Each structure stands twice: as C-alpha cells, then as structure tokens.
Amino acid sequence: MGLLWKRLIIFLVFVIAVLQVIHMILLSRLESKRSERQKRTKNNIFNEDVIAVSDYKDEDIESDRKAMHEMVKHTTVLDSSGEYHIINFFSRAQSLGPRNHVRQDISLVTQTSVSQIYNLDLLSNRWHGLASVTVFALFQDIPLAIEMILLLRRCYPSIRRNTSFHLVYPLSIPKPAIGATTLSPRLSISIITKEENCDRMQSLLKMIESNAVNYGHLGIAYPNNLLRNVARRNALTDYVFVVDIDLVPNDGLYEQFIEFAKQNKLFTEDRKKEKVVYVVPAYEVNTLASVDIDEKLETIEQLIPKDKSQLLRQIELMNARPFYIELCWKCQKYTDYENWQKHKSQKMDILFEVLWRDPWEPFYISVNTVPYYDERFRQYGFNRISQVCELHMSGYKFSVLNKAFVIHKGFKTADSFHKEKDLELERNRILFRQFKTQLKDKYPESSRRCY
Template structure:
C-alpha cells in the first residue's frame, strides 16, 4: 500500500509535465508532416518565389490525403515514377493474360467475328430462312475459335444428327429442304431433337437450322421469328417424327421433286461465321475432338498453311463399318476393325478409287498419335481423277454446282473438276478419320436414281465442263 501511495503522489505531481510533453511530441509530428509536404510541393514547382503575391483569401487549398508508414513510402515511389500505382499494375496483369488459341489464330488469319442473324431471302429459285433456329453457342462464336461442319438433308435425316453433334461438339450449319407440308414435319423434328433426347443440349448449343423451299411449294404457315418457331408444339412421349417415315407420303415425293443437294450444301457453307469449315454429309461421323486438333495443327504449321500461297484443302480418310459395329473412337480401334474386316474404305463396293486417299496403306500402318499432322499431299489427277474427298477448308474453294441433283449423282465430282483446274493441293490428315453410319454400301442396279444419270452426264459434258474450262482454265489431267 505504501508503494501505491507513493506512485500516486508522483503521478499527481508530474501529470502536467506529461501532458506538456505529449503536446510537444504531437506538434513535432505535425511540423514534420508539413515540412515533408512543403518539400514535395517545392520539387513539383507548386511553391515559387512569388508566393508573397498570392491572394491568400482567394486560394482554395486542395483536399489532402494523409498517408503513414509503408503507404507513404509507396506514394513517394509512385511520385518519383519508380513504380506504377497498385490499381494500374493489376489492370496490366489482367490485360496481359495469355491469349486463347482462337485469339491467336484470329490475328494470324485476319478474320472477323460476326453473329448469326435470321434472314429471309430469295436464294436462286428458292426462299431461304437462313439461321431460322440458331445454336446458342454457334450464334456468336469467334471466327477462329472452332470449325463449322456444314451439311444438308431433309427431315428424314435427323436420326443421324444427335450422334454427329455429340461427336463434333462444335458449330453445325444444317440446310434442310422442306417444300410444302414437309415444312411442318421439319419443324416438329427440330423441336424433338432440341428437347427430347439425351443429346438435346448439344443440339441446342451447336446446330443452326436453315430451311429452304421453292416459291411454288410454300408451306401454309411459317412462324415469323425464331422465338415463335421455338413455340412449335412437340411431344417427347411420341415417336420421333423423322423415324420410319414413308417417303412416298412426303410432299417432295408426291410432287415428283428431286433433291437439290448442292443448293443445300452451298446454303450451309454460306451461312457460317467461322473461318474454317468442314463440308460433310450428315451420315459421316468424324473422330472426336477434331476441331481443336485441327486448329492446333494450323498454329503449329504456319509455314505450310498461312505463309504458303498455294490453294489447299485438308482431306480426311473415310471408312464404313458393318451394320452390327460401333463407330470407332480412335484410329487404333479403326485399324483393329480393318484387320478383322469390320471396317473397309468408304464405297469400296461401289467406287473404291472415289474415296481412297493417297498412300492409304501407309496411313493405316502409321502409329496413332494425339496430334494431327499432314501425312501426304496430292492433286486430283492421275489415278485420283475421280476422287471425291471430304475435307476441311477455308471456305474459298468453288461452290457446288446447283444444276445437278442427288438423284443424278456426280454432284461432288463437278466441284472436284473445278478444283483440279485451279491446281488445288489435297493434304491428307493423320490420324483424323470419318466413319459412315453403320452399314456397308453396295451398288444397287435397280436404284431409281439410275434413270437420272444419263441426263446429268449429258449436262456435265455438254454444258458444265465447257463453262468451267473458260472460268478456271484447262488441264488435260482433270476429269469430272
């Protein structure tokens, strides 16, 4: 108790001195703060020798921020431009993020992005509802982000669409011939595949539907907008409207109409928003992940594709498998199926040389890899003068001639003839491949299509070939 009493007396005696010392210390800090600001202001040229002439009453001091410790030190470094403000450094880090593959290729290819929009236009002898129902991802995909598969058909081909879309998982541009009341079945089929299947999400994401028909064979009613078209009724409990269709009851058949396959091919090609396309048939299934693998190959092979002025396309070998077989996922599986005769080159029983790629045996024997490469190159000449390859392109090759039909055959070979005259190079990709919907194709000597062939051949020889020689040049090595 004695000690406590003594300390209390000392505190009472020295308290005024402590208070005075505290005021002196605070004054010292205030003085140092103003001195620091004054030195900064002098260095910045704010204070001049003419300070006496300034009207103090008119001068309005700017609000001052007070900083201490590390923050004060950082502000001084920023003032001396030794470091950047923290927020600008954060922005710089964000803006210098590594560009994506699509962004890098966009710069290299010098392509422009564009959105898919609904258009109602006259296309030759047809009314075209372009981008009538769009894939949600495909609508605004970047021009070099992926590849668009372009295809065509009528609503009876929709059974191939789910598997194709799941396997491709990239934009698909699908042109559908729908005259008269076939239009109704087409919309019902679109709604069914978009809403009622395990693969429906892929179809909603990626598939853009274009519908075309002659003005003489209009539907009775067509929804005016995409939103209205998506309200078209469907029944997921019913059988798919595209399955087991009696073709004799279709409007096209009842009105004795041929199928304008090349019109559909060109519509699908002209309706894309990506730099690269893959013009294919809806029943051909590509190996998984092909779009990404191809774009990565393009970036690795700039000297071959981007820096070379020669016209070129990138061919994919095609195969078909037996009816009871599964479509292979990898080249390794494909080769095993070839060994056991579960798979054969496409159309081997009809026209083997029409689809066999150069160095076929070497391609088959080459080891499977995780990257695409350019395996071989040729022109459509010599033993390949009847070649009808499927290929990825930059969409600059000649269009498909719309004067021929599916029934008359030779619909792809005419374009091949034009590309031969233009001296196109065909690079074969490895290990990429296509497989037709299961079932081996055989020549049918009783096919009703054969009755259309003579007229088509006459048109090609007497009209189309002379025109093409004027437009694209001559080459005795080129044939249709």
C-alpha cells in the same frame, strides 16, 4: 581433407534426396489439382447440360416455334434458279450470339432431308464445335421439320448451343401419287417436343424415315449442292468441313484440327490464302447386326470407331472398309487407304499429298473461300466431284491428314439406292461434261484438266 569431402558429398546427396521428395510432393499435388479440375469440368458440363434441358422451357419452345412459322410466312429469298425458298438461320446456335462476324474456328457443314435429320444426334456427340445444317422439306412437311428441330434442341443442349439450322423448300407443290405419302402419319406433332420424349427420340424420328426416301420427293428434285452452299455461306468460321448427314467423324476431330491449325498458324491471312485442302479418309462400317429403333443411342455409337486404332481393328475383323469400295472404288481409292492405315501418330498432321485424278471425290476440310458447289447438280451423281474437279483446276493441293476419318453407318451396296438413281446419274453425267468444258474457260491459265 578427405573427411571434409566425404561430409560434403553426403550433405549434397541428402539435399538432392530432399529436393526429389519435395518435387514428388509438388507433382502429386499438381496432378491432384488437375484431376480435380478435370472432374469439376466434367461435372460442370454434365450439370450444364442437365440444367440446359430444363432451361429450354415450354414457353421458350413456343416462342421459337412461333418465330419459325413467321419466317416461313414472310420469306422472300429465292435461289438463283427461282425454284426454291431459302431461310437463313431458321434456328440459330446460341453460342453465335446476335453478330454475324467470322471466327477463327471450324464449322461442320451438312445438309439433310426431313427423313434423315435424326442422324444429327450421333453427329453432335462426335463433333464438339459449331455446325451449320440446311434442312430440305416439302412445304407440307415444314411443320414437322420445325417440331423435329425443336425436339433436337430440347434433348441435346449441345445442338442448341452449337448448331444453326437453315431451311430450303420448293415453290411448287408436288402432285401426290396414288397411295404415296411424304412422311409418316403415325408421328403426332402435338407431342413431339415434350421433354419425356427425349428418351425415345430415336424411335420418334425413325418413324419418319420409314415412310420417306431422301431423294424420293414425288417429282421435286433434291438440290443437294444448293443445300451445301446455303450451309456454307452461313458457317461463320474461317474453316469448314463439308460432310453428308449420314457420316460420323472420329471422336475429337474438332479439337485435334483446332490444335493442328494453331500449331501451323492456319488462321493467319497468309496461310488462309494457300491453295490446300485437308483430306479426311472415309470408311463404312457394317451395322446390319445393329439395333432396333427403340434401343439407346449408345448401342449404335459403340459400332462406330472412335479413333484410328479402333478403326484398324474393325478393318481386321472385316467390319469396316473404305467408303464406296463396292460401288465406285475409283471414286475413293486415290486417298491411298493402304498407305494411310500403315501409319500411327500421336498428334494430327499431314501424312502425304495426293494428286487429283478423275473421278476422285474426297471429303476434306478447307478454308471457307474455296469454290462453291454448282447448284445445277441435283439428285444423284456428280454433285461433289464437280466441285472437287474445280478445286483441282483452280490449283488446290490435296493433303491427307494422318488421324482424321469419317464413318458411314452401314455398307454401301447397289440395292441401297432409290429406283431412279441410274437415270439421274446419266442426266448429271451429261451436265458434268458441259461443266468441265466451262471450267476451261473459267481457268484459262490452268494446265490442269479433269480427266
């Protein structure tokens, strides 16, 4: 009897060993197939992008150029003030197709002057989803704006695939000041979209920045909130992430939020009705020892942390710090950066909630049904905080995400602003006082106030 049990035990041990070997072989094959599939996917993406560049042929560019010029000739849509022309879908993302139906997805929403549009190349490298971008241009600069959009679409298949451009330009034409120019005359429009210029796109686009200031439009007010609203209204997704053009999200933020949204069923009708926005902490990185305009984009991108561990390392080295810490710390401090930096997580989730306090103006992800921006705010000051203030008054909660962040390229300092900034700030401060009074009438049942 004992001998029989011994033989049975040996047999079972043998069977278990064989099963373990089979299991290891199957796992090895599965991993091999997965690696091959990933490699094939990466190669396909690379090949698609290479093919896509060559697929955007000269005749396609000419067709798109002609279509955009025709839109400018025939546009009749004005903003509520009657001072600005609006062209929705000046250039449409290919992945949207012809239909304007809203998707269970998230769009990055931003706005830019012609001088700052070069920021889209790095932004598109980090954001892998849909984007809705409003471009502001003076009438005489529209031909150059068109060429820049065409260049970005040619050199970046991801931009052509995922980014829709909209155009806003003023009815009035500013009187040129003595010796003033709006954009650099060194840039030749006739050659900008040639394929070989993709290698030196940064230097071409940065030529424009050197002779143009984002808010300095020779007497024409920069309508930042109008631009944000135009981009938001044309974002055909349930959720939006409104950021400034010179901010860069952490790598993978799009994919991480989509996973978070699916796990928490944020795309269901009940969850979309909840009054909550998802705060994304903002930082700024020192880029003074940056690169010349002719150096490659990868060199610039290496300065921008890709994930939270890299960001924390940059903070230790004093190369990164919370956004606006030098100029308006109280505008950002309620994000509670110290608490956020202490926590490490494997997957995206809500870390904590923050009660809004004046003058906090966080960047956040939200459903695309939150209150729009007040378009009376133009130029510098109170344009974002007025909208966040209304979120607070109307009952929204502010939930801070644990892994998400955005980076501003360069430290914000007092000397980085245009000379009219203080006058604009004072004008908008007076408007903001009026705006807060109007919110009391708009939300009479709310016990919250913007102070």
